[in-house]
Amino acid sequence: MSHSSFSMPRRHLLAGTASALAAAGLASWTNGAAAQSTAAKPLPGYAGWKNPKNVIVHSANTIETRRSAFGTSVITPVDQLYVRNNLPPPDASIVENPDDWEITIEGVKNPRTLTVRELKTLGLETVATVLQCSGNGRGFFPSKPSGTPWTVGAAGCVVWSGVPVRKVIEALGGLVDGVPYMTGTGGEKLPDGVDPKSVVVERSVPVAAAQDALLAWELNGQPIPLAHGGPLRLIVPGYQGVNNIKYIKRLAFTPKESEARIMANSYRMAPPGGKGSPQHASVWEIPVKSWINSPSGEGGPVKAGKVQIHGVAFGGARALRSVEVSVDGGKTWKEARLIGPDLGKYAWRQFVFEAQLPAGEYVLASRAVDVEGNVQPEHRIENDRGYNNNSWADHAVRVQVA
Amino acid sequence: MSHSSFSMPRRHLLAGTASALAAAGLASWTNGAAAQSTAAKPLPGYAGWKNPKNVIVHSANTIETRRSAFGTSVITPVDQLYVRNNLPPPDASIVENPDDWEITIEGVKNPRTLTVRELKTLGLETVATVLQCSGNGRGFFPSKPSGTPWTVGAAGCVVWSGVPVRKVIEALGGLVDGVPYMTGTGGEKLPDGVDPKSVVVERSVPVAAAQDALLAWELNGQPIPLAHGGPLRLIVPGYQGVNNIKYIKRLAFTPKESEARIMANSYRMAPPGGKGSPQHASVWEIPVKSWINSPSGEGGPVKAGKVQIHGVAFGGARALRSVEVSVDGGKTWKEARLIGPDLGKYAWRQFVFEAQLPAGEYVLASRAVDVEGNVQPEHRIENDRGYNNNSWADHAVRVQVA
Structure with missing residues (x-):
């Protein structure tokens, strides 16, 4: 059976959301056909500081590093690091006073809201990670799945600094019982007229991943730019990009996985033509x-x-x-x-x-x-x-x- | 004895060169009083891409990273890495086709001129080094020595890629006998009307340093910018910045140290008020x-x-x-x-x-x-x-x- 015979139901499924996004002026943020064009596009404003020679702009939310630009020096410079957003980033004003950004921590014995300024007193660690979109290499699928046709450039190796999540848990009295998941919620403004669950960027990973995770404020030696999730991003080393929540506003230790569409249906290893659901593996760990x-x-x-x-x-x-x-x-x-x-x-x-x-x-x-x-x-x-x-x-x- | 009583002879010594440089329109490239002003100055054109918020521009040849900008992520981003030039850089056209740059190798059994393109076939290695101007910390000397009053920001930790110098030696038949020094010569255009030895950027280091040295074309994952010595720079890991020759055009294994002023007289550990000479230690290895x-x-x-x-x-x-x-x-x-x-x-x-x-x-x-x-x-x-x-x-x- 060819792939195309399966594509209709999925498109149909997404149609409701796409219409609502279009009504909200956000049509270009979906993974529609526009994202697949290979014509040269200008860099979007929030990433206008990227080096245009070294990237391929697929759309306002998808920017790929050129294979020829990776170089040989281990670190990927931020000005050519890929970008993939699931929603437009929040207003740039949030990175002007990064220490004022607030995050709510739940599922700990003493839940509370902390500023980045407060997080900075709790600990400091640095980790180098491969940051990779789980769709990296999609462009090599002969079936041409929906989504950006990344080849190799939706990945980079970068250095993050922040507070270990385990230090935050410790400072707030430890985890409550029965929370096998760590769930992060992004701080994007959600469009009106859409079921929040259908668009909110909220992902769950096994709580064991908290051991090496950071709440990071620095990328390659500088405050994290808005395009990469500043002022504060959840870094889950070894996990595909989507699990590394940008502008994180809530970190919760939860009994269940998030019911947001991006967790329950998207980023699932559904068979060709299948509809993603919790029965399919989520794109968590990065494979070799x-x-x-x-x-x-x-x-x-x-x-x-x-x-x-x-x-x-x-x-x-x-x-x-x-x-x-x-x-x-x-x-x-x-x-x-x-x-x-x-x-x-x-x-x-x-x-x-x-x-x-x-x-x-x-x-x-x-x-x-x-x-x-x-x-x-x-x-x-x-x-x-x-x-x-x-x-x-x-x-x-x-x-x-x- | 106060330091000031000793400063006259040195100034006197430099006067001839300074006048000649002034005649050649290069006065701002000397370490004169202009370099010591702390008033905000614009970035020079060849380094206009630096992040002005994160640097202090002392002069056209001396740009320092702010202490508050170092961050915590090990790597120093290139857009805030310090700059210290001993002469104005060559024309920017040399980094347009970096693979065409030529370097002459001498003091090997089969001396010859190689392009960067040819060097790239001989080997590839990456090394992270502290790059530091030997004058870093000069600003803390109460004696106010002549030169840029750097505090901590004439240093960074960066990643270089290139060919190991030992691979180049090997490809050219090995070293000739009796060459205890590795001498690199920069590709800057020398001003007319000045004894070349008084201005050429040419430094010698013990040949043992060749073991870990690179001829590098990449800095932090990108081609080395002109401001940092591209298209090709000699990297001598563990050695102070001046030994890492920018736009290197000649690498010679030599029986003696270079007689250039920058080797014979400058960058020597002369006592306060003393005139630097080969009897004083050269600024080679970086101390702890x-x-x-x-x-x-x-x-x-x-x-x-x-x-x-x-x-x-x-x-x-x-x-x-x-x-x-x-x-x-x-x-x-x-x-x-x-x-x-x-x-x-x-x-x-x-x-x-x-x-x-x-x-x-x-x-x-x-x-x-x-x-x-x-x-x-x-x-x-x-x-x-x-x-x-x-x-x-x-x-x-x-x-x-x-």
Whole structure:
């Protein structure tokens, strides 16, 4: 059965919300056809400081880093880091006095509202994470799922500073009983005339993820910009981007998962044509993944001789063990060398593979393995919305050597 | 003997060069009185993309990161990284096609000129380093030495990618015999009518430093901007900034140190009032150092109660072992906690010390120790030009808690 025969019901399902958003002047914030156009678009105002050369603007809410722009230095500069918003960001005034931002903590023995200023007295930690949209790699699905057709650029490796969530829990007397989930709610203004549950950005993750989570106010050494969730963002290391709630206004430890659509129905691993529901796995942990950034085939033929093939590899929720490279489309593999500083288990590593390549055509691929032995698979897991693509075959590149 | 009684001979010595530079329209590039003004100045054109809020512009060749802007995330964003040039940078056109830049390698068995494009085939490595001007901390010298009065902001921790110098040596047949120095020459245009040796940016370091050195084309994930030495910069990890030659056009393994003034006379640990010469130690290795970035006393009184005191610490040429904090001006010390990813021996670490501070006045200080047991000293080494200040007392801050 082809995918297209299944697409009608899903579109139908979304129609009510889309109409309401259109009425609220927010039509461009949905994942509609407009987001799929590849024509060059201007940067939206709230991200106007991004480097236009290094990004692809899919829509006002979806901006991708170019594969050629990743470089080799581990850290992704903020001015080329991808953006994916589920709603328009709040007014920029919220980042003018970031210490005044308030967050309500619930599901602890002494629930209360805290300012960022108060959070800053409770503790300080820094963590480097792969930040990745769960739809990264969607563009490689032949079924063309609805949503932005990201290739590799809805990801980056960045450094966050903030207070450990466990320090906040501790300061508020510990968790109440029976709360297996940590639920974060974004501070976006919700459009009128729409069921809040259908649009609110609210996600739940297993409470165990709180152990390494941060309430962060800094990104790569500077206050978090509005485009990336400032003044305060929930960082859940090892979890796909959508779980890292921007402008977080409420952090609750809850008996159940949120009933918001973004949790209950979207970001679910439903089969092609299926409707996402709580019976399907949510896009939580980032699976092991890697890809080659250079040569990528984009810059024309490569000169025959010694070539430094390089890319990024990460274990996602687990540390990376190793990465292999193939220059023959996956027939044979050899271990690549990890270079540069190791920023910890949630960061990516840069890898290099030195090859002698005579003139010809090559299919270059990389395949990562995490510390638990999970191997990046050849094939993607087919799913309706094109999530969690870590197929090494999809990420391989065809390169001419002359 | 006061310092001022010694200052005349040095000024006299420099007068010839200063006049020639003035004639060439380059007067603002000397370390004269103009550089010491604290009035707000505009960013120079080649660094116009820096974030003006986070820097202090001392002059067209000297831009400092504000102490309050360092943040807590290990990496210093390039848009607030300090700048110190000894000559105006070359024309910006050199960074338009960075792969075309050429460097001549000498003192190897097969000397030759290589393009960046060719260097990129020879190897790839990434290293995080503290980049620090040897004059950082000069502003704390009561003797007010000539030169920019940097406090803490002529330093940053950044990530470089490029080819290891040892890979280049290997590709060119190895070193010739009898070359104890690695000498780099910058690609700046020299003013007419001046003895080239008096102005050329050419520095020698012990050849052992080549082991970890890079010829780098990338800084924090992007091509090195002109302001930071792009398209190609020599990175000598663990060595003070002046040894990291910008726009490097020649890398020579040499029997002797360069006779350029910047090597033979400047950047020497001459006694106060003395004239720098090869008999005095050159500013090579970075000594162990740390300082507190927050609270710094700049933002007004701190609220009484729990306070997260944080700053940066580095071993310089050696890895950092630990860092202690004092809240009583150095009478008593307690070990601080190192946070965040460890980017390797040449990087700095962020440290945090959680203190309960009742209302009162405090002098906060930090003291680092490197892996060889070198302890950051209480007192600076007095020297004519104010180099290598790693005194913990000079870097202490006075803070009101209310």
